[in-house]
Amino acid sequence: CVYRLPGMLRTYRDTFPAVKLTFSPLSTTEHIEAVRSGLIDVALMLVEDDIQAKSLCFQTLIKESLMMVAAPDHPLAGESGLTPLHLDGKTFLVTEKTCNYRRTFERHLLAEGIYPSQEIEFHSVEAIKQCAIAGLGIAVLPHVAVRESMLRGDLVPLDALELPPIQTVMVWHRDKWLSPPAEAFLDMARKIICDEPLSLQS
Numbered sequence: 001c002v003y004r005l006p007g008m009l010r011t012y013r014d015t016f017p018a019v020k021l022t023f024s025p026l027s028t029t030e031h032i033e034a035v036r037s038g039l040i041d042v043a044l045m046l047v048e049d050d051i052q053a054k055s056l057c058f059q060t061l062i063k064e065s066l067m068m069v070a071a072p073d074h075p076l077a078g079e080s081g082l083t084p085l086h087l088d089g090k091t092f093l094v095t096e097k098t099c100n101y102r103r104t105f106e107r108h109l110l111a112e113g114i115y116p117s118q119e120i121e122f123h124s125v126e127a128i129k130q131c132a133i134a135g136l137g138i139a140v141l142p143h144v145a146v147r148e149s150m151l152r153g154d155l156v157p158l159d160a161l162e163l164p165p166i167q168t169v170m171v172w173h174r175d176k177w178l179s180p181p182a183e184a185f186l187d188m189a190r191k192i193i194c195d196e197p198l199s200l201q202s
Contacts, residue, residue: 001025001044002125003144004062004168008192012185019181027098032056035171041182043171044189046142048104048164051171059170061193065143066101066163069155071135082160084112091118091137093128101166105140108163129155142166168193 001023009021026034028051031043036055044061051058070077076086087109094102109116120137122128125145132139133154139146149155170189172178178186 004193005044008188011192012188015188016181016184028100031171035173038173038176041172041176041178042185042189045100045169045171046166047100047169048166051169055174057172057174059190061168061170061189063165063167066104066140066166067143067146068105068138068140068158068161068163069132069146069150070138070158071133072153072156073135074138074156074158076138076158076160077156082158084109084114084161086160087112087116087138088114089117091120092116093131093137093139094119094121095125095128095141096121096123101142102140104166105163108161112161114161 012019012021024034024040026043028045028047031040031045032051032053034040035043036053050060072078076082076090079086092105094105096102118137120131122131125141128139128141129146129149131137133149138158139155146155150157170186172186
């Protein structure tokens with residue numbers, strides 16, 4: 001929402017100034033149920049794996065890296081040959097527990113037998129980044145969220161754990177009638193958010 005939607009929403013508003021847009025942050029399960037029940041028209045979700053639901057259509061818009069980053073003066077920054085063992089006992093700055101990519105990260109940590117000394121939970125990606133820059137721990141975020149901070153040198157990547165890419169998926173109901181503005185929202189998302197070939201599932 002923070003990094004990919006603002007430009008698209010401005011274009012959409014210019015095209016459909018009378019349409020009221022309402023955004024509701026939900027977990028993946030809540031998103032799917034809300035679309036299935038007709039409570040919302042379209043959901044945009046970050047997921048690791050493909051999702052299957054007979055009544056819904058899923059379209060992957062973009063895939064990107066999930067990254068661990070830290071301040072340049074972090075003890076692990078600049079270290080060569082990092083392995084998952086280097087992460088044992090470290091402090092991580094993470095999103096809320098319902099976040100898909102946090103669960104992905106924690107699952108891969110546990111698979112390596114690694115346990116953080118502390119996880120500090122935030123509901124704001126910007127808060128996570130600023131705390132990482134301040135040296136409070138290692139942040140785990142999508143590449144789009146940390147790209148500018150890395151270009152400025154405020155954050156550096158830590159390649160100690162190979163994490164799978166995550167994908168932004170758009171979801172709508174297969175059988176629900178969509179108004180022309182809703183159809184236009186889908187088309188605009190495909191054109192603006194997508195930067196690689198699409199996969200369509202239903």
